[in-house]
Amino acid sequence: MPEKSSVDAVVVGAGPAGASAALELARAGRSVILLERGPFPGAKNVYGGVVYGRVLDEVLPGWWEDAPVQRWVTRRSTMMMTPTQALTIDFRTEDWGNAPYNGMTTYRADFDAWLAGKAVDAGAQLVTSTVATELLRDAAGRVVGVRTDRPDGDIRAELVIACDGVNSFLAKQAGLLPQTDAEQHTLGVKETLALPRKTIEERFGLSGDDGADFEILGCTGDISGGGFLYTNRDTVSVGVVLSLTGLAKSGRRPEEVLADLKAHPAIAPYLRGAELKEYSAHLIPEGGYRSMPPLTTDGLLVAGDAAAMCLAAGIWLEGVNFAIGSGLAAGRTAAEAIATGETSRLTGYRKRLEDNFVLTDHKNLQGAAHLVLSERVQQQYPRLLCDFAQEVFTVRNPEPKPGLGKLFRRTAARHGVRLRQLAADAWAGFRIFG
Amino acid sequence: MGPQMVVALSWSWRRVRVDPLTGSLHAEDRDRGGNAAELAALEHALRLADELDGRVLAVTVGPVAAEEILRTALAAGAHEAVRIDRDDQLEPGSLAHNGADTAKAIASALHGRAPDLVLCGDRSADGGTGTTPAFLAARLGAAQALGVVKLESNGQSLLAHRRLDGGSREVLRLPRPAVVSLEAAGVRLRRASLPAVLAAQKATIPAIPAEPHRHRPTLPARPLRPRPRELPAPAGATAHDRVLELTGALQDRTPPTVLGPLPAAEAVDELLGYLHRHGYISGETP
Numbered sequence: 001m002p003e004k005s006s007v008d009a010v011v012v013g014a015g016p017a018g019a020s021a022a023l024e025l026a027r028a029g030r031s032v033i034l035l036e037r038g039p040f041p042g043a044k045n046v047y048g049g050v051v052y053g054r055v056l057d058e059v060l061p062g063w064w065e066d067a068p069v070q071r072w073v074t075r076r077s078t079m080m081m082t083p084t085q086a087l088t089i090d091f092r093t094e095d096w097g098n099a100p101y102n103g104m105t106t107y108r109a110d111f112d113a114w115l116a117g118k119a120v121d122a123g124a125q126l127v128t129s130t131v132a133t134e135l136l137r138d139a140a141g142r143v144v145g146v147r148t149d150r151p152d153g154d155i156r157a158e159l160v161i162a163c164d165g166v167n168s169f170l171a172k173q174a175g176l177l178p179q180t181d182a183e184q185h186t187l188g189v190k191e192t193l194a195l196p197r198k199t200i201e202e203r204f205g206l207s208g209d210d211g212a213d214f215e216i217l218g219c220t221g222d223i224s225g226g227g228f229l230y231t232n233r234d235t236v237s238v239g240v241v242l243s244l245t246g247l248a249k250s251g252r253r254p255e256e257v258l259a260d261l262k263a264h265p266a267i268a269p270y271l272r273g274a275e276l277k278e279y280s281a282h283l284i285p286e287g288g289y290r291s292m293p294p295l296t297t298d299g300l301l302v303a304g305d306a307a308a309m310c311l312a313a314g315i316w317l318e319g320v321n322f323a324i325g326s327g328l329a330a331g332r333t334a335a336e337a338i339a340t341g342e343t344s345r346l347t348g349y350r351k352r353l354e355d356n357f358v359l360t361d362h363k364n365l366q367g368a369a370h371l372v373l374s375e376r377v378q379q380q381y382p383r384l385l386c387d388f389a390q391e392v393f394t395v396r397n398p399e400p401k402p403g404l405g406k407l408f409r410r411t412a413a414r415h416g417v418r419l420r421q422l423a424a425d426a427w428a429g430f431r432i433f434g
Numbered sequence: 435m436g437p438q439m440v441v442a443l444s445w446s447w448r449r450v451r452v453d454p455l456t457g458s459l460h461a462e463d464r465d466r467g468g469n470a471a472e473l474a475a476l477e478h479a480l481r482l483a484d485e486l487d488g489r490v491l492a493v494t495v496g497p498v499a500a501e502e503i504l505r506t507a508l509a510a511g512a513h514e515a516v517r518i519d520r521d522d523q524l525e526p527g528s529l530a531h532n533g534a535d536t537a538k539a540i541a542s543a544l545h546g547r548a549p550d551l552v553l554c555g556d557r558s559a560d561g562g563t564g565t566t567p568a569f570l571a572a573r574l575g576a577a578q579a580l581g582v583v584k585l586e587s588n589g590q591s592l593l594a595h596r597r598l599d600g601g602s603r604e605v606l607r608l609p610r611p612a613v614v615s616l617e618a619a620g621v622r623l624r625r626a627s628l629p630a631v632l633a634a635q636k637a638t639i640p641a642i643p644a645e646p647h648r649h650r651p652t653l654p655a656r657p658l659r660p661r662p663r664e665l666p667a668p669a670g671a672t673a674h675d676r677v678l679e680l681t682g683a684l685q686d687r688t689p690p691t692v693l694g695p696l697p698a699a700e701a702v703d704e705l706l707g708y709l710h711r712h713g714y715i716s717g718e719t720p
Binding site: 033040109113125127130148150151152153154155 | 464629635
């Protein structure tokens with residue numbers, strides 16, 4: 001006899017946020033259904049970065065023992081580009097290659113399935129290939145469950161946690177997110193390219209399970225955005241993140257921008273002879289703190305990309321760890337609310353996020369997106385810095401070496417950069433990142 | 435009481451990467467599962483069970499993870515499920531030859547039951563030999579129908595619509611027991627209700643231990659190359675004599691004869707006459 005579909009909580013979306021929320025609820029002894037649209041968690045994900053696992057230490061001690069790691073990131077480079085130049089700040093440390101590790105590259109299809117598996121082990125019920133189509137409300141308008149696309153697919157629940165990604169239909173239906181908001185989103189496009197493991201290690205200067213992560217500025221032409229290149233075990237992922245409105249205005253296709261990056265003289269040698277395995281694209285909520293929706297309504301919590309928790313702050317581009325952090329907070333809040341019967345008052349969720357890195361970082365870095373996506377940081381400064389470096393390192397004997405200050409002022413003038421504006425941006429950057 | 439039906443669902447590797455240098459095989463665990471034809475077979479069984487008050491047993495041969503496909507079957511409406519506990523290795527010999535072993539395992543698990551129908555997909559996603567239904571029919575002493583695209587009942591008999599070449603169809607009246615290989619042919623498994631999915635997740639699925647997989651030699655990756663024929667060393671005193679001896683030059687021999695083109699009957703007569711003249715056959719030429 002089929003059981004009645006009624007549980008303490010239903011979590012929609014088995015990505016990092018959803019799996020973390022379900023894990024917390026299940027561990028608190030609550031009945032929870034974790035709904036996933038794809039045939040398995042991670043099936044429809046695109047991966048475009050590095051997972052920073054520190055957030056898992058508390059809930060999954062020793063997580064690195066069985067997490068599906070491709071490589072541990074021990075080399076982190078920030079690259080500024082013009083079409084013919086590249087200036088790289090290259091950092092590497094052996095410390096990140098040892099437990100407890102700093103960051104790892106991983107395939108989301110593996111990572112999400114692994115994390116959702118932990119939730120299932122804790123007692124959550126994972127239901128795949130099922131879409132939550134709408135919120136169920138009671139007569140007072142309170143959210144009391146979700147309707148799915150399966151026959152008899154209504155699930156009644158004390159609380160719903162929406163972790164249904166960047167284009168969260170549930171958050172939109174609840175009136176928490178606007179229906180369209182192109183300004184606050186970017187488009188990430190990525191290619192996964194296969195190369196022999198030995199070749200990757202030789203080209204990137206790696207050994208063993210060490211990995212490299214390059215973040216790139218100035219590689220997207222007249223479109224605001226950035227690029228990335230990182231190593232997996234026997235593939236490399238290269239991609240660009242493009243402002244949606246900038247992309248539309250430019251009339252260019254995203255794969256053209258990516259092709260330009262791949263052909264850049266600083267990138268092409270890393271990719272020579274690689275075989276294309278996958279091309280993928282995904283929206284990224286980069287609006288940050290200022291674009292975050294209200295995080296709760298009566299009977300509903302929103303976490304992960306659905307709540308715009310992705311941190312895009314120039315030198316930091318992090319999403320999965322913020323999704324996990326917000327999912328854990330949502331799960332804990334929901335478990336407490338169900339235990340006390342106060343499922344309408346969910347203010348503890350925001351407090352929890354403010355007490356940990358999720359909202360603290362977002363709040364501190366709230367101006368970063370505006371600064372990083374500005375025309376000066378995107379276009380002028382990479383050109384200025386690359387030209388300045390070229391001037392510094394060009395040897396013109398027997399002409400005497402110029403003073404660096406004079407050289408910088410001359411280069412800035414040539415690029416139309418006013419030193420006053422540069423100082424203002426530096427001060428703004430210091431206030432944001434300092 | 436309606437027909438007792440068994441649906442054989444495979445736990446195949448649906449995506450296998452072959453290393454072009456070593457020939458070794460690699461696959462992800464999450465890429466394992468059934469295929470569209472098997473799910474179509476399940477749907478046909480469920481439709482017949484609904485119509486004729488029959489019962490459907492879903493069976494698979496695989497590790498614990500293979501219970502996933504059985505739970506899919508239970509959620510869709512199968513009455514019971516059995517897993518035969520065996521985890522085939524991902525290696526060419528196993529993929530090429532496991533039809534016989536799989537059929538043996540399923541037939542053993544059905545011992546004591548007398549299914550009217552055993553429904554299979556036309557072939558698995560990995561080995562793809564399509565031999566399991568034939569071996570199964572042999573072991574169960576059942577009739578076999580291949581290439582079936584539709585199953586129906588006309589009140590007295592079960593009818594199987596077979597796909598033939600050139601877009602033709604034929605309709606078979608199935609005896610019982612029968613093993614039927616179905617093609618996907620536009621039939622998709624019904625979408626299970628949410629309560630049924632949840633109930634299936636908690637269902638207990640009995641596991642029957644299977645005999646260990648019989649080891650079979652792996653097929654060579656290169657084309658078959660006959661062994662060299664051993665010849666006695668030439669006995670000539672000079673190099674010239676030895677070369678002549680080895681090549682057979684300047685010796686009496688029967689020159690090759692080209693016949694034809696001839697009608698088949700005359701070509702046979704010529705061939706038989708040749709064999710007779712040279713002593714390969716004796717007696718009267720037929």
